[in-house]
Amino acid sequence: MTTCVPHKQGEPARRRESWFLVSARGDRFITPRSPVEGLSRRKLSFLPVFAQAVAAVAPAGAMAVIPALVFPALVFGSTGPNLVLTFGAAMAVMVLVSFCLRPMAKRMAAVSGLYSYTAKGLGQRTAITVGWSAMFGYGLVAMASLLAVGTYVVQLLINLRVAIPDPRLLAILVILAAAAAACRLMVRGIQISALVTFSVESISIGVLAVLMIVYFAFNAPKVSFASVFVWNGNFDSLSIGIVVAVSAFVGFESPTTLGGEAYRPFVSVPRAITWTPIVTGVLFLLAATVEDVALNDAPLNIAASSTPLSDLFSQTSPVFAAVLDLGIAASWFACAIASVNALARIFFCMGREGVAPRIVGRTHPSFRTPSMAIMVVMPVVAIVPIAVIISGASPEQGLVNLFTLGAYGYLGAYVLASASMPFFLRRIGEDTYASWILGAATFLVLGAVLWQAASVSIHTGNPQTFVYGGVLIASVLYAMFLRLRLPERLASVGIYDETREIDLFPGKPVP
Amino acid sequence: MTYRPGNPGPSTASNSLRILEIVARFGTGTTAKEITDALQMPPATAYRMLNALVGDEYLARTSDLRGFALGHALSGLITAATPPTVPTAARILIEEFRSGNRFAVHLIMFRNASLRIADEDPDYPLQSPFEMPRYPHASAAGKLMLAELGHSASPLPGGPLMKLTQHTITDRGQLEEQLAEIRFKGEASEINELAQGSASLALPVRLSDGSVGAALCLSGPAERFTAICEHTEAARELTSRLAPFLF
Known part of the structure; x- marks a missing residue:
């Protein structure tokens, strides 16, 4: 299907991009052309890969926001959930998921993460649902991140006592600027954007840690630390708390979209997805402990605020609070980049497969990034938070809604991708009893979490479950449409960075 | 057991x-x-x-x-472990050259930053066939390879350089100076450095891109080194004829 545009002498032949019949079925041992040609291949070292995972989780931002979400989502006070226990359980669930994803990451250099894993496991139609679900998750978290960037930058200026004529206009401008900067960084290449995100994230975690220590140095807690670990026996609030806490970890799987670009992907990607839930989990546990103590002390209005930590600090010093806001805003900025990075790569693969507009399968000729997918996605991601601000809805509520909705997307993708693992292994003849047990257990645990979230949400009359349910149904219908009308496109779902001749012995000649 | x-x-x-x-x-x-x-x-x-x-x-x-x-x-x-194969056409050229002089003529190839004996003179076998690849700083072919690889890909171990004879260069600075000279002259030599009493001269066999892929070595008794050097031009001419057969 390759058509060569006639070219002038001396000018390299430019292939018109058409990947209609790319093989995802492995009908040859080694395919002559990679279906994901055009991306820079095997260049990223471990640090940017790990950075992608950490940034997508946005631990600094989540540390500041999520525990606060766990609190007001429930009744704050004596019957509140035990933050540490809640986060511990959420961490265990996520480690389980990472154990399910790891065997697949060790075997397949995926460019579209869970989407292509599922295509090889539970099949191409399920993969469409996972792909949509994951894109929905990444997209909403990216939107929420931009909204958070806007909110925290405005908050920062307020804390610094800067007179702002119109905070909403400023927030919109900040979001636009952040979106433009993120877009530029991502098109320039994952190397640069990942390094930016990683340094930003490390700095914000450092800032948070230092500020927390300083805060406690100035404000000795009245509540003893032991009270943090007291279990109040409330299972209901615990399970709901776990659902929210799980959403703090989502994004850790995003390096699975870098299989093609990572150097030694079968080492770095599994390593990144194994360690990210553990590292961020430990950070969350520390933050939860500290915040539990601090917020227990704090007046109720602060505990229920959308920016509880910075409100807490601004009691002590506005400069503290401003520094904290800057760190958190930076963390969310990194999260927006990481989420769109992952989203764009899934979209890019869909474009190459023909199950999304083919144009998004274009890569940048010199930066070798999925630039078209990035540029198509970014405006959509930027418009929603702006719309939230213009609509006059409270940013807090907007953040909560976007994050929770996004978490549904991730959880849905996790459930199906985890269930895919044993099938994936069986398909390549490498399944073990352990893989079936692990796959089933993770599927059940995650299913329970998702069920819990859905039932609570329906119970409280929140339309989120229906929105996500609508996305799922639409994806199933689309997959059915593909099966009936465009079966050859559906069959090409599941492309990944296949082994090339250069990866084989003798490969590149040794000097 | x-x-x-x-x-x-x-x-x-x-x-x-x-x-x-x-x-x-x-x-x-x-x-x-x-x-x-x-x-x-x-x-x-x-x-x-x-x-x-x-x-x-x-x-x-x-x-x-x-x-x-x-x-x-x-x-x-x-690549490093497999002995290189030398085409018959190249062997014939080397054989002709051997019959025209009274010194040992060996072809040593550079494979993955190591020396591999590709064609050893059957009449005057190498005196130290295992030591030579192991200690490139002590042999003419080895120094030619080190000069070609430059600093970054240097296969020399980190520790002190092995002193095989009292003439072996063990000072890294002195070695670097000599490598620079080798790069300039396009030939390397060694007298009593690998084994007492022997000397050799190594000439580069170049790939079409100009990089060095093998060395043609002329060896003999140390006191006859000047006589060995008289064959330089003929040997150089041989290397340019050998190259198309080898690479």
């Missing part, structure tokens, strides 16, 4: 090599099942080792993910 565990369990290193050998024998597309059957290995162990080998790119998975093929990371090992 060598140590062997009671069951073939995850005794890692040698089993990895056995897996590689199976894949090399069965060819691209060998499946995990075939490997576990051939080696009588527990599947879970085999999968773990296969994934580790794939991770380090000693193996690569085929497009269906079921099969395995030898990965590019093996190139270093195989």
Whole structure:
């Protein structure tokens, strides 16, 4: 299907991009052309890969926001959930998921993460649902991140006592600027954007840690630390708390979209997805402990605020609070980049497969990034938070809604991708009893979490479950449409960075 | 008696090599099942080792993910360990040259930053065929290779340089100076440095891109070094005729 545009002498032949019949079925041992040609291949070292995972989780931002979400989502006070226990359980669930994803990451250099894993496991139609679900998750978290960037930058200026004529206009401008900067960084290449995100994230975690220590140095807690670990026996609030806490970890799987670009992907990607839930989990546990103590002390209005930590600090010093806001805003900025990075790569693969507009399968000729997918996605991601601000809805509520909705997307993708693992292994003849047990257990645990979230949400009359349910149904219908009308496109779902001749012995000649 | 565990369990290193050998024998597309059957290995162990080998790119998975093929990371090992083959046409040229002088004439090839004896003079065999590749700083061919590789890819070990004779250069600064001179002159020499009483002259055999891929060595008694050098021009002419046959 390759058509060569006639070219002038001396000018390299430019292939018109058409990947209609790319093989995802492995009908040859080694395919002559990679279906994901055009991306820079095997260049990223471990640090940017790990950075992608950490940034997508946005631990600094989540540390500041999520525990606060766990609190007001429930009744704050004596019957509140035990933050540490809640986060511990959420961490265990996520480690389980990472154990399910790891065997697949060790075997397949995926460019579209869970989407292509599922295509090889539970099949191409399920993969469409996972792909949509994951894109929905990444997209909403990216939107929420931009909204958070806007909110925290405005908050920062307020804390610094800067007179702002119109905070909403400023927030919109900040979001636009952040979106433009993120877009530029991502098109320039994952190397640069990942390094930016990683340094930003490390700095914000450092800032948070230092500020927390300083805060406690100035404000000795009245509540003893032991009270943090007291279990109040409330299972209901615990399970709901776990659902929210799980959403703090989502994004850790995003390096699975870098299989093609990572150097030694079968080492770095599994390593990144194994360690990210553990590292961020430990950070969350520390933050939860500290915040539990601090917020227990704090007046109720602060505990229920959308920016509880910075409100807490601004009691002590506005400069503290401003520094904290800057760190958190930076963390969310990194999260927006990481989420769109992952989203764009899934979209890019869909474009190459023909199950999304083919144009998004274009890569940048010199930066070798999925630039078209990035540029198509970014405006959509930027418009929603702006719309939230213009609509006059409270940013807090907007953040909560976007994050929770996004978490549904991730959880849905996790459930199906985890269930895919044993099938994936069986398909390549490498399944073990352990893989079936692990796959089933993770599927059940995650299913329970998702069920819990859905039932609570329906119970409280929140339309989120229906929105996500609508996305799922639409994806199933689309997959059915593909099966009936465009079966050859559906069959090409599941492309990944296949082994090339250069990866084989003798490969590149040794000097 | 060598140590062997009671069951073939995850005794890692040698089993990895056995897996590689199976894949090399069965060819691209060998499946995990075939490997576990051939080696009588527990599947879970085999999968773990296969994934580790794939991770380090000693193996690569085929497009269906079921099969395995030898990965590019093996190139270093195989290239360095395999003795080079010299085409008959090149051997004939070298043979002609040998008949025209009274010194030993060897062809040494550079493979993966190491010296490999490609064609040894049958009448005057190398005095130290194992020491020469091991200590490139002490031989003419080795110095020619070091000069070619430059600093970054230097195969010299980190510790002090081995002193094979009292003339061996063991000072790194002095060696660097000499390498710079070799680069400038396009020839390397060694007198009493590898073995007491012998000397040799090495001339580069160049690839079409100008880089050096082999050395033509003329060796003889140390006191006859000036006589060896008289053959420089003829040897140089031979290297340019040899190159198309070798590369």
